[in-house]
Amino acid sequence: MKSTTAAALLLAGATLLLAPAAQGSPLFELAGDTMGSGGHNARAASTSAAATYFNPALLPRVKQGFGLGMLVLSDQISMTLDGRPGGDVPVSIGRDRNVRDGNGDLIPNDTFPTDWLENGCDTGGCDPPFAPRPRQADGSSGNTRTYVGIGLVSQLIDDKLVIGLHALIPVGQFTEAQQFHVDHREQFFSNSLHPELYSDRLTATSLSFGAGSQLLDNLSLGVSFTLNLQNTAGAGTYVRDSADYDQLELATDVQVRTGVSPHFGLVFSPTDDTNLSLTAHSPQKLEIVTRFGAALPSGAESDTTRTAVHAYTPWTFALGGDVGLTDEFALVATVGYSLWSQYEDRQGNSPGDFYGDDFAWNNTLQVNLGGRYSVGDANLFLDLGYQPSPVPDQDGASNYVDNDRASANLGGDFAFTVADLTLRPGLQAQIHRILPRSVTKDDSLIRDEVPDDAVNGSTQAPIVGREGLQTNNPGWPGFASEGWIFGGAFSLTLEY
Amino acid sequence: MTPTNPTAARGHAARFATLLMTLTLLVLGGCAEDTILPVDSECGNGVREGEEACDGASEGCTETCEAAEGFTCTDNTCVTTCGDGIVAGAETCDDPDNPDCNSACRLVGVRPGCDMSGYWIVRQTDFSVDDIFGGLLQTSSNWYIFELAQEGDAFEVQISRYCGIQVSGSVDVTLTPDGIRRLLPSNPQGRNNTARDPRRGVSREVGDGTCEFSMDRWYIVRGVEESSGESPYLPADFSARPELADLPVMPDVEDDQRMSEAPIDVEGAEDWDGDGRDGLAWVVTGAASGVRNSVQRDWLEYFSDEEFSVAAGSNEFVAVSRFDNEENILHAPSGLLLAGSVPAPDLKGQITFRYLGQTLDEPAAAEIIAGPLGEDLDADFDTCARVLEALPHLDSQDLGVEL
Known part of the structure; x- marks a missing residue:
């Protein structure tokens, strides 16, 4: 067994080498236990190395072994944008930058003519040409991704010290971090809306390691960690020709700092057939700090620093339990409370602080219920869950797209022995319904990108089309979203 | 039996399993699709x-x-x-x-023929390279309105109004309304210049249906002492055609004073637009933004050549514009706005003359000229706005010009 333990530790070390690409764990939270029969009640009933993340206090109850798995998730979230009833930013705004408001102040350079966004511009000063970026032409719906799962559980000192490691690693496409904006500023980039809590968050390489201990016959404790990264990228540039970035001279300086987010678990068994679980997961995120500096031939220099936050996962506390109704059948339930009010978006902003208290995110209470059926070495499970959206109605300037979600997870595993090796294959399917949601914008909360008193700064002539609301906010005048996430997983664990 | 490569077989199996699961999931759920609803236009x-x-x-x-x-x-x-x-x-x-x-x-x-008598609106288009982003092409428009009178082959300016400047390129540069109003009566080229003779030119038919056209070199200043064409920074005799570098040094400040927040009293410079700072205020927008104040001095001259020939009887023509410019920046809010530009050495500037008629009563003249030139500043300001609308600024792309 010593050699097996050493091999396990070696595997653990090798997996930790993946750490530089790891970040928070929204993928774990969505997929649940894909290596065993924990399903979406993994905080209360994980039977595999996935307990490392969900509840490390369950590790002493998990059989030693290491496993490999494959998970496929397909997120099919559709956006339906309402047609624009006017509200176009006039072409003259792009042609004449000397536009002033009634106070004589220049209006800032932060809007494009709507016609340019839809059709591009290659005449009259657009040199090099301005490429079109039609509304919602670059959304992020409809992705199918494959992940490799790795799990390891090893008893270092019987059930008094059991270590675990669990990772889900995207195959083909590695971690993606899209720093999209959720307001009118997205017109400069994709000019589209994106699901706030899915899409690129599901590309995170998720890795957790930890340990659990059966302190008393009816009490176990555990602690585990996920990695938090802070990537700092500095890009010093020499801008020889601002219209031809092929001539840009660039010097980058990239640093990666690693931190950990701790997670705690406790399992108390008041009777032989009843277990209660308590877990606390601390916030997780990936920070990308970017420093830009530009030097110009004139000797002028300018620099700034921006911080992007990706895959933010908030404090989550959960209470769970399972109770055996017969020798074969048990009920399991988990109630979780997540502090989404502390959410930091991709621009590093807190929604409430940035868009006002009415748009602060809500903390959420999510529920999972399920059943477990075991016969011999075979297990079957079914979980049903409901996760309300933390995002308030987006009738203002922001466009955080998120919906309530209902889920079902069905699966099972069984063990068999071949040549003194005990193997446990498992198979599961899950389905998440992204429940329909729609919103109509309140025009009074939308930023008017051309003031009604805008004039040409030189001639004082009124800007044509200045009356009323002009906006390129891609979510105006309203939008709807709904969809599905489908998942399937296969795992094979070698128990020893 | 064909030997099987175990590694390749495992790879095929993994790909097949992924494909199978993906297809199953997609068949179950279909693909997401984003849509934009049509709007009921009324x-x-x-x-x-x-x-x-x-x-x-x-x-x-x-x-x-x-x-x-x-x-x-x-x-x-x-x-x-x-x-x-x-x-x-x-x-x-x-x-x-x-x-x-x-x-x-x-x-x-x-x-008639090559006679330049009458009212003309004029756009002078020049090219320069900026000193901000490393030599990008800048295109400037200067607008004028002239009343000309011709006798024989020679013509001279009766009255002129200067309708402002616009620059596009790596940045856009325009004037404030107060700056345009101050520029309007400045640097007079006609009888309203009390310091020197009117600007003259030659326009004569050369036999092939074209006119030989030229206008004498003229010097102008902006943002410095200037009264009806008399300025210590202008040459005493324009016909001597001195280079700008040979003229009295223009007002300036020390390098470390240019970004001073407090206005600095610069000897020889004047606050032309009442913004509290000496010099003329230029509104810079685009890749760099802000208002900078400077004093400037130009010479400019126009002529026809083989490429830009003037057809006899034409009521609109384009000739060659040549210029030189110097600028002292007295204030800028940031280092980005401290850089200037120099004339593009190999590009011909273009001067566009559009004929309005012999008198202010003629339809084309009445449509643009709000009243007798030089009598009412507000009327001249309105006239200039119409001149800019009639002969809008063109950038290098519009003109097909590149470095």
């Missing part, structure tokens, strides 16, 4: 929606919210399309081959 509500070209009271917008024949619509405003062969709106002609029809599709009298 013609006549004053708001341009959906496929409407326009929706409003603008001339040229039909009752069905389409552009009327001869019009094109942008920003819910329709304008005539000069050159499409359709006389529409305020157009009085639309025939590029008709010498009576100018490029704004207005009928004007044909000027």
Whole structure:
């Protein structure tokens, strides 16, 4: 067994080498236990190395072994944008930058003519040409991704010290971090809306390691960690020709700092057939700090620093339990409370602080219920869950797209022995319904990108089309979203 | 039996399993699709929606919210399309081959031969390279309105108004309304110049249906002491054609004073636009933004050549513009706005003359000139706004010019 333990530790070390690409764990939270029969009640009933993340206090109850798995998730979230009833930013705004408001102040350079966004511009000063970026032409719906799962559980000192490691690693496409904006500023980039809590968050390489201990016959404790990264990228540039970035001279300086987010678990068994679980997961995120500096031939220099936050996962506390109704059948339930009010978006902003208290995110209470059926070495499970959206109605300037979600997870595993090796294959399917949601914008909360008193700064002539609301906010005048996430997983664990 | 490569077999199996699971999931759920709902446009509500070209009271917008024949619509405003062969709106002609029809599709009298007498609006287009982003092409427009009088082959400026400047390129540069008002009566080139003789030129027919055209070199200053053409920074005798570097040094400040927040009193410079800082205020927008103040001095001269020949009888022509410029920046809010530009050495500037008629009563002149030139500043300001509309700023792309 010593050699097996050493091999396990070696595997653990090798997996930790993946750490530089790891970040928070929204993928774990969505997929649940894909290596065993924990399903979406993994905080209360994980039977595999996935307990490392969900509840490390369950590790002493998990059989030693290491496993490999494959998970496929397909997120099919559709956006339906309402047609624009006017509200176009006039072409003259792009042609004449000397536009002033009634106070004589220049209006800032932060809007494009709507016609340019839809059709591009290659005449009259657009040199090099301005490429079109039609509304919602670059959304992020409809992705199918494959992940490799790795799990390891090893008893270092019987059930008094059991270590675990669990990772889900995207195959083909590695971690993606899209720093999209959720307001009118997205017109400069994709000019589209994106699901706030899915899409690129599901590309995170998720890795957790930890340990659990059966302190008393009816009490176990555990602690585990996920990695938090802070990537700092500095890009010093020499801008020889601002219209031809092929001539840009660039010097980058990239640093990666690693931190950990701790997670705690406790399992108390008041009777032989009843277990209660308590877990606390601390916030997780990936920070990308970017420093830009530009030097110009004139000797002028300018620099700034921006911080992007990706895959933010908030404090989550959960209470769970399972109770055996017969020798074969048990009920399991988990109630979780997540502090989404502390959410930091991709621009590093807190929604409430940035868009006002009415748009602060809500903390959420999510529920999972399920059943477990075991016969011999075979297990079957079914979980049903409901996760309300933390995002308030987006009738203002922001466009955080998120919906309530209902889920079902069905699966099972069984063990068999071949040549003194005990193997446990498992198979599961899950389905998440992204429940329909729609919103109509309140025009009074939308930023008017051309003031009604805008004039040409030189001639004082009124800007044509200045009356009323002009906006390129891609979510105006309203939008709807709904969809599905489908998942399937296969795992094979070698128990020893 | 063909030997099997175990590694390849495992790879095929993994790919097959992924494909199978993916297909199963997609068959179960279908693919997501983003859509934009069509909007129910309501013609006549004053708001341009959906496929409407326009929706409003603008001339040229039909009752069905389409552009009327001869019009094109942008920003819910329709304008005539000069050159499409359709006389529409305020157009009085639309025939590029008709010498009576100018490029704004207005009928004007044909000027006799090469005679320059009458009212002309003028756009001077010059090219320079910036010193901010490493030599990008900048295009400037200077606008004037002239009343000219010709005797024999020579003509001279009777009265001139200076209608402002606009620059585009790596940054856009414009003037404030107060700056344009101050510029209007400045650097007079005609009888209103009490310090020197009017600017003169030559226009004579050379036998092949073209005119030999030229206007003498003229010197102008901006933002410095200047009274009806008299300035210590101008040469005493324009006809000597001195280079700018040979003239008295223009007012300036120390390098470390240029970004001073407090206004600095600069000897010889004047606050031309009342913004509290000496010099003329330039509004810079685009890749760099802010208002900078400077003093400037130019010389400019115009002439025809083989490439830019002037047809006899033409009521609009383009000749060559040549210039030199120097600028001392007295204040800028950031280092980005401290850099200037120099004339592009190998690019010909272009001066566009458009004839309005012999008198202010003629239709083309009356459409643009709000009143007798030089008598009322507000009327001249309105006139200049119409000049800019009639001969809009063109950038290097519009003109097909590149470095």
